[in-house]
Amino acid sequence: MKTPLFHAYTLSALLMTQTACAAQSSSPAESVLLNNQDNSYAHWNGIGKLFKGGEPLCTATLLDTRDSDNNSVGPAYLLTAGHCVSYDPGPNTDEPFDGAVVFNYFNDTPDEHHRYDVEKATWNSMVGTDFAILQLKAPLATLIEDGITPIRLSTRASAAVGEIQIVGAPHAFAESGLRLATCNQAPTDAALVESIGTFANTLKNHCAGIGQGSSGSPVIEPATGEITSVLFTSTNEATVDTLCFWNTPCEVKNGQPTLATNAQYSHSVEYLAGCFVSGTFNSRLNSCALNKSFNLNPERFGFSDYAYTPKEHEQTPAWKLTFSPDTPFYHYKSVNDARSCYSPAGYSAATDSHDAEIDSVMGREPGMYSLCIVGTDTAQERPDAAALKHTKIFSAQLVDDGPARMPEVTVTPIETGGYQVEARRGDPHFTQNRYQVAAAEDTRCEQTERKDYRWFTSLTLTPEQLPLTLCTYAINRAGKASATRIDLLPQH
Structure with a gap:
């Protein structure tokens, strides 16, 4: 529920200043099934239904990666949610993907649907974020010749806040096709935890008509038509019984998990435009926020992400994580609010990465705890803003002891x-x-x-x-x- 890609402080500070224009409507309008026989919505025909192994899965968007002269010189790329590709946290690059996307996916023009096969998953991650870039077998020029309209990525973090449009292809409705939902979006103002994923900076909206298959939908700024964020999870079908696990993301406030009803969450993507040059995706570019990912390979989890608070005579639960980082040194800290993982305060001194193991205590009280790990190249380095962008976060919940639930x-x-x-x-x-x-x-x-x-x-x-x-x-x-x-x- 999934390399952190957040510009933690600059983004959060900028978004917080926009709360006046992001006030949540008390009653968002129902989503609208889009009919395009008169080409009214042709500008969204590059938003399509993503299939994997022949089964309908998610929503994906054709990205406008044309160069400064408006030439289509590179591959065709899709933006979708990371979990639509794989539940392997990643980040993963250039992996096979047995799938296809159907564009011009309007309910009233089924004979005009266009299907394109996926070549590979160029990039996908569920570590601190949840997005994927897929490459089609056909080049972008072919899709444009076919009349498919790509959509540009926004480069402004502020564009993600305020009035938004979500265009997706949910399969939870009787009538298939693209649907439009309109509402306001604002910063979540809490860390979000969903199963293996901890997300420190997300955006939240309460648009109606979001259902299964909406993951990966583009969140669009109406004034520019650009993609500002990508939808990745929702609480529309959530129950308190499954709080903080799959399909029930929880907001952690004052160390305690809470459930926001009928909420949708998205990740800002304003940094992704810097990963494309001459129409080609390249995560190694200096302009790409993905270029210095910190990776660690967990070898042993000596802790449970869901455990009981200790009795008086029992030891305080500890993380007990053994791992292999890809940097010579690492720093760590244990916190109650995952958002503080992106602050340099409180991190340990540098530890040699050889036989890396963390045995730090969590706590004894009920609540959510997070372990933050960041890599550095030398023992003298302290975690700076660049390194903190790629902090790895593990979360665990302690609950009061009691009888286990009987099977249902x-x-x-x-x-x-x-x-x-x-x-x-x-x-x-x-x-x-x-x-x-x-x-x-x-x-x-x-x-x-x-x-x-x-x-x-x-x-x-x-x-x-x-x-x-x-x-x-x-x-x-x-x-x-x-x-x-x-x-x-x-x-x-």
């Missing part, structure tokens, strides 16, 4: 005379579900040892097995097992 199991009779059993799965409460079938008379499941239970999410029981006792229990993200649930299943 649905048992449905089927026409063949058996039963279909489905178990709810999802972090942090239902990380695993295990079952065992016992004799009908064993109504307490005492004859079955837990080592003999088997993992399941879905299970079909045949008529020949009935009657029986179904024994199930759940294991949560902290590794704690629940009490046993017992279901007596008679013949029917």
Whole structure:
């Protein structure tokens, strides 16, 4: 939920000054299905539906990378969300991607859809951000000849705040096609955590009509038509049960995770234009904010990202992270607000990267904790603004101890005379579900040892097995097992 690419202080300071023009509308308008038979929305025909392995996935936008003379001299590139490409945190470069994009994706002109195959994922990352650059097999000149209109990246951080338009291709609606949502966007004013991703500087809006498939949608400044940020997550289908995990991003305020209802989050992309020269993407350019990424290869996580607060006699939880950084030295600190990872204050002295290990304590109170790690080339260097852009952040949540949740199991009779059993799965409460079938008379499941239970999410029981006792229990993200649930299943 995903190299940090944030200009942490300059961006945040600039965005905070715009709050007056970013006041949130109390009731954003519903999204509009776009019809383009009269070419009213042809300027957005370069926003399309991204497919992976033949399945609809996300939204992607054709970038306008024409040179200063307006010549299309390079490949065709798409902008989308990083998790639409891979859940490998990255950053990753030049990876294969079995997919395609469909442009001119309007509901009323299906015969005019244009499909283009993806050549590769040029860049994608879920570390501190969530975006990807894909390269198509066809060059940009071909798409322009086909009538597809690319869209320029904004170079102004301030453009991401205020009134915005989100044009996406969600597949959560009965009618397929591009949809337009309009509302206001402002800085999130909190660190955001979603599963493996910690995002210190994001933008938040409450546009309506955002659904599955909207990830990767361009957030557009109406006055210029330029892309200011890219949509990457939402709380529209979130529940408190899954707070801070997949599809339920949480805002961390005063060290505590909170849920913002019906919120969409995006990452500013004003720095990306500097990564293109003569129509070609090059992350090694001095003008590209991606050119000095700090990478580390985690070798062992000795901590859980979801754990119980310690009892009085127990040790304070520690990070216990073993890793291999790509710089000779590193600095670290543990904080309650991931946004402070981008401040040089509080970082440790330089540590030699040979056999790198951090055994720093988290804390003892309930809440969210973050570990910040930044690399330097010499022992004398302190983390400066350039290095801090690429800080790596790991987050973990401590919660009060208590009984693990019982499994949530649905048992449905089927026409063949058996039963279909489905178990709810999802972090942090239902990380695993295990079952065992016992004799009908064993109504307490005492004859079955837990080592003999088997993992399941879905299970079909045949008529020949009935009657029986179904024994199930759940294991949560902290590794704690629940009490046993017992279901007596008679013949029917």
